[in-house]
Amino acid sequence: MAEEATKTPKREKIPRQPMPEQEPKVRAKNFDEVPFGYSPETAMKEAERCLQCKKPSCVPGCPVGIDIPGFIKLIKEGEFTQSIRKLWEMNSLPAVCGRVCPQEIQCEGLCIVGKKGDPVAIGNLERFAADWERENGTGALPPKADPTGKKVAVVGSGPAGLTVAGDLIAKGHDVTVFEAFHKPGGVLLYGIPEFRLPKEIVAQEVNFLERLGVKVECNQVVGRTITVDELFEEGYDAVFVGVGAGLPTFLNVPGKNLIGIYSANEYLTRSNLMKAYRFPEYDTPIIRGKNVVTLGAGNVAMDSARTALRLGAEKSRIVYRRSRVEVPARSAEVHHAEEEGVEFFFLAAPTKFIGDDKGRVVGMECLKMELGEPDASGRRRPVAIDGSEFELECDLVIVAVGTGANPLLTRSTEGLELNKWGYIQVEEKTNKTTKKGVWAGGDIVTGSATVILAMGAGRIAANSIHDYLTWGW
Amino acid sequence: MFKIVHREEMSDGTVILNEIEALKIARKAKPGQFVILKANETGERIPLTMAETDPEKGTITIIYQVVGKSTALFKTLQVGDGYQDVIGPLGKPTHIQKLGKVVCVGGGTGIAVLHPITRALKEVGNHVICIIGARSKDLLILEDRMKAASHELLVCTDDGSYGHHGFVTDVLKEVLEREKIDQVVAIGPVPMMKFVSKMTKEYNVRTLVSLNPIMVDGTGMCGGCRVTVGGQTKFACVDGPEFDGHQVDYDELMLRLQAYCEDEKQCYEEFCIMDS
Numbered sequence: 001m002a003e004e005a006t007k008t009p010k011r012e013k014i015p016r017q018p019m020p021e022q023e024p025k026v027r028a029k030n031f032d033e034v035p036f037g038y039s040p041e042t043a044m045k046e047a048e049r050c051l052q053c054k055k056p057s058c059v060p061g062c063p064v065g066i067d068i069p070g071f072i073k074l075i076k077e078g079e080f081t082q083s084i085r086k087l088w089e090m091n092s093l094p095a096v097c098g099r100v101c102p103q104e105i106q107c108e109g110l111c112i113v114g115k116k117g118d119p120v121a122i123g124n125l126e127r128f129a130a131d132w133e134r135e136n137g138t139g140a141l142p143p144k145a146d147p148t149g150k151k152v153a154v155v156g157s158g159p160a161g162l163t164v165a166g167d168l169i170a171k172g173h174d175v176t177v178f179e180a181f182h183k184p185g186g187v188l189l190y191g192i193p194e195f196r197l198p199k200e201i202v203a204q205e206v207n208f209l210e211r212l213g214v215k216v217e218c219n220q221v222v223g224r225t226i227t228v229d230e231l232f233e234e235g236y237d238a239v240f241v242g243v244g245a246g247l248p249t250f251l252n253v254p255g256k257n258l259i260g261i262y263s264a265n266e267y268l269t270r271s272n273l274m275k276a277y278r279f280p281e282y283d284t285p286i287i288r289g290k291n292v293v294t295l296g297a298g299n300v301a302m303d304s305a306r307t308a309l310r311l312g313a314e315k316s317r318i319v320y321r322r323s324r325v326e327v328p329a330r331s332a333e334v335h336h337a338e339e340e341g342v343e344f345f346f347l348a349a350p351t352k353f354i355g356d357d358k359g360r361v362v363g364m365e366c367l368k369m370e371l372g373e374p375d376a377s378g379r380r381r382p383v384a385i386d387g388s389e390f391e392l393e394c395d396l397v398i399v400a401v402g403t404g405a406n407p408l409l410t411r412s413t414e415g416l417e418l419n420k421w422g423y424i425q426v427e428e429k430t431n432k433t434t435k436k437g438v439w440a441g442g443d444i445v446t447g448s449a450t451v452i453l454a455m456g457a458g459r460i461a462a463n464s465i466h467d468y469l470t471w472g473w
Numbered sequence: 474m475f476k477i478v479h480r481e482e483m484s485d486g487t488v489i490l491n492e493i494e495a496l497k498i499a500r501k502a503k504p505g506q507f508v509i510l511k512a513n514e515t516g517e518r519i520p521l522t523m524a525e526t527d528p529e530k531g532t533i534t535i536i537y538q539v540v541g542k543s544t545a546l547f548k549t550l551q552v553g554d555g556y557q558d559v560i561g562p563l564g565k566p567t568h569i570q571k572l573g574k575v576v577c578v579g580g581g582t583g584i585a586v587l588h589p590i591t592r593a594l595k596e597v598g599n600h601v602i603c604i605i606g607a608r609s610k611d612l613l614i615l616e617d618r619m620k621a622a623s624h625e626l627l628v629c630t631d632d633g634s635y636g637h638h639g640f641v642t643d644v645l646k647e648v649l650e651r652e653k654i655d656q657v658v659a660i661g662p663v664p665m666m667k668f669v670s671k672m673t674k675e676y677n678v679r680t681l682v683s684l685n686p687i688m689v690d691g692t693g694m695c696g697g698c699r700v701t702v703g704g705q706t707k708f709a710c711v712d713g714p715e716f717d718g719h720q721v722d723y724d725e726l727m728l729r730l731q732a733y734c735e736d737e738k739q740c741y742e743e744f745c746i747m748d749s
């Protein structure tokens with residue numbers, strides 16, 4: 001330390017600044033956030049590592065095209081307030097993205113510094129700037145255009161919907177968000193656990209939009225409480241549909257409805273939204289397994305397996321039908337899960353769930369798999385190995401093998417064309433649907449993707465909605 | 474907040490009626506649909522069927538049995554208090570059509586759920602026979618309203634303290650023997666629906682039942698409410714809550730309803746201690 005203070009080391013010599021975090025053993029038993037975040041000194045030091053490339057290779061890796069060298073330079077100079085403003089130009093939820101973007105395949109994956117060593121910690125820096133603003137900022141609101149008198153309804157309060165709301169309120173439109181749940185935030189609230197994304201942050205982001213003038217109406221199931229056509233009748237000029245891809249998939253094997261087999265959606269919703277992890281202080285119960293199996297290996301599976309540990313599991317195992325290289329979760333989450341003691345069973349798939357006389361799951365039968373020819377997704381298809389059956393004991397199974405399109409809204413809306421999986425068809429450059437005055441974006445268009453892609457889709461739709469409200473369809 | 478504007482206690486205080494201000498829902502709701510209510514910040518989301526709606530006044534009426542922590546908490550709410558959240562209308566409305574002779578069978582608080590359906594079936598021109606039952610006379614609810622909503626009302630109690638001595642299925646059997654019935658609607662405890670369905674299957678009479686599995690969101694995103702109907706998995710909150718009674722796997726439903734037994738007991742007992 002003393003040495004570093006006396007002379008600035010050469011930029012190339014500064015190692016990637018590690019993120020301080022809770023000890024694995026400790027954090028596996030609490031719901032507090034795992035990483036603590038950078039201090040201003042660490043952030044400035046990490047910012048130093050950026051080469052300020054003239055043609056930055058990182059920027060094309062960011063789906064919303066953040067001026068990455070730009071915001072990092074401002075951190076380096078200690079201009080944190082300016083830095084967050086630079087981020088806001090392109091991204092209205094930097095505190096969220098800094099935490100949950102799969103940086104290794106996006107911005108950081110393309111950073112030139114990463115060619116020879118560790119890439120610049122773009123995500124950590126983004127998070128730092130946002131957290132600094134939240135804790136020390138003036139709370140001053142960005143400028144807003146004069147009211148246009150046009151009304152926009154946003155259906156769904158996930159990252160796609162929130163982005164549309166933020167963009168259009170700034171452009172002077174009157175925006176109301178309709179959310180089915182009793183609290184806004186979408187997956188950021190009910191899916192991603194507290195220890196990865198504190199709900200306080202989500203609440204503050206929504207509150208920020210409300211201070212800008214966005215109205216948020218919860219408990220509004222569009223398609224039931226009110227339909228899209230009725231929104232137009234009520235005087236809305238445009239509707240954005242960002243209802244996510246929340247339909248759970250269950251494995252079609254015997255015993256799939258035994259007690260103790262949850263969809264990840266249900267498990268995480270009970271824990272995060274309903275705060276079942278604080279039962280009985282909160283009234284919603286959740287099954288606390290001692291010996292838990294999670295099926296799947298995406299972010300959702302990691303979140304489930306890690307939640308299970310925090311809810312008292314002695315064993316938390318992930319069973320995945322492909323191999324380690326195909327694991328789709330963010331690498332940071334896989335790393336965190338392993339550190340906390342989650343065990344991985346690769347190349348295995350359940351063929352049967354076994355129950356006791358009370359209808360509760362007590363185990364499952366699996367088959368071992370091997371990887372065959374690549375399938376449509378380009379990944380090698382897992383093929384069962386005959387006669388390789390084995391049994392796993394478990395008292396809780398969380399099924400995290402993907403989600404589909406929820407038909408509740410789409411089926412109640414005439415003129416909305418869907419693809420064969422039930423996702424909404426949109427025009428690529430504008431995110432217009434086939435129904436006049438209706439846009440869509442996020443998971444309900446692409447299928448389960450990422451926060452930043454949902455936001456990018458929201459941005460495209462917001463621009464097109466603004467054009468429409470200004471010039472016509 | 475969704476304010477309670479009227480409240481009644483029935484059935485010895487074990488069943489409570491709340492009329493609640495919920496304009497949008499009242500205007501939209503149809504017979505057979507339900508709402509999800511949450512009393513306060515720490516509360517659970519509880520599904521209850523709308524027993525009545527008043528689109529002009531903008532109110533909905535729920536009638537619930539006090540069985541555990543959440544319903545006990547609901548019971549403490551008085552006129553002027555309210556629910557933090559009410560979501561709906563959820564589920565598919567009952568398919569109301571003119572069929573001829575219809576029998577509506579209700580048990581316990583199922584009678585409350587049955588009431589709007591009975592009335593609607595009568596309004597479209599069916600001849601409606603109603604069979605309602607309870608364990609004893611004190612526990613019987615809505616007798617007057619059911620009488621008004623049907624052409625013929627048959628009452629029974631398990632202990633014989635009122636009406637016919639016996640189960641609703643006994644009375645139903647007499648009716649099925651007596652005349653040709655075009656449809657049966659049965660709503661009540663799961664065992665009741667199971668036995669009614671078993672009986673009507675023998676007589677080959679189409680039967681609708683309304684299922685009450687444990688729910689969270691009520692919009693098809695958690696799968697907690699899944700039930701097996703005709704060998705297929707259905708989500709009761711969006712595909713139901715009404716299903717063809719002859720196709721339902723009642724035994725699975727009964728087991729699944731026990732999922733949180735221990736937790737619920739703990740929660741209820743702590744609440745009762747605090748409340749007293």
Ligand SMILES: Cc1cc2nc3c(=O)[nH]c(=O)nc-3n(C[C@H](O)[C@H](O)[C@H](O)COP(=O)(O)OP(=O)(O)OC[C@H]3O[C@@H](n4cnc5c(N)ncnc54)[C@H](O)[C@@H]3O)c2cc1C
Pocket residue numbers: 100101102155156157158159160161178179180181184185186187188191192193220221222223242243244245246268299300303330406408409441442443444448449450451452454
């Ligand atoms: C557990 C989990 C972990 C994840 N981890 C990551 C991660 O680490 N990094 C990452 O980038 N991505 C992650 N994702 C994916 C990411 O969260 C989603 O891609 C993103 O949230 C999609 O945003 P959206 O706005 O399209 O929809 P959502 O966030 O799903 O929001 C949709 C909202 O619409 C509401 N809604 C639905 N139907 C209706 C209706 N009929 N009327 C009114 N409202 C309705 C829903 O209640 C919800 O609030 C994760 C997803 C999950 C489930």
Ligand SMILES: Cc1cc2nc3c(=O)[nH]c(=O)nc-3n(C[C@H](O)[C@H](O)[C@H](O)COP(=O)(O)OP(=O)(O)OC[C@H]3O[C@@H](n4cnc5c(N)ncnc54)[C@H](O)[C@@H]3O)c2cc1C
Pocket residue numbers: 507517518519520521522523536537538539540541542543544545582585586684685686687688689714730731732733734737738741
């Ligand atoms: C579509 C639908 C409509 C219903 N309509 C009515 C009605 O009109 N009147 C009425 O009295 N009851 C109705 N119920 C049942 C009612 O929801 C439960 O009695 C209530 O949730 C019990 O909650 P509790 O905390 O008081 O009791 P708990 O102690 O939590 O549970 C008692 C029993 O109720 C069931 N239960 C618990 N939580 C839920 C839940 N979230 N969803 C469903 N069932 C649960 C379980 O079988 C449990 O063992 C309906 C249920 C459904 C699904």
Ligand code: SF4
Pocket residue numbers: 061062063064065066068091097098101103106107108122123126452
């Ligand atoms: S938004 Fe995501 S992809 Fe873009 S720079 Fe930030 S962390 Fe990287």
Ligand code: SF4
Pocket residue numbers: 049050051052053056057058059068069110111112113120122
């Ligand atoms: S590629 Fe890496 S070094 Fe270059 S500007 Fe981007 S973050 Fe900085």
Ligand code: FES
Pocket residue numbers: 687688689690691692693694695696697698699708709710711
């Ligand atoms: S209650 Fe969640 S899917 Fe039906």
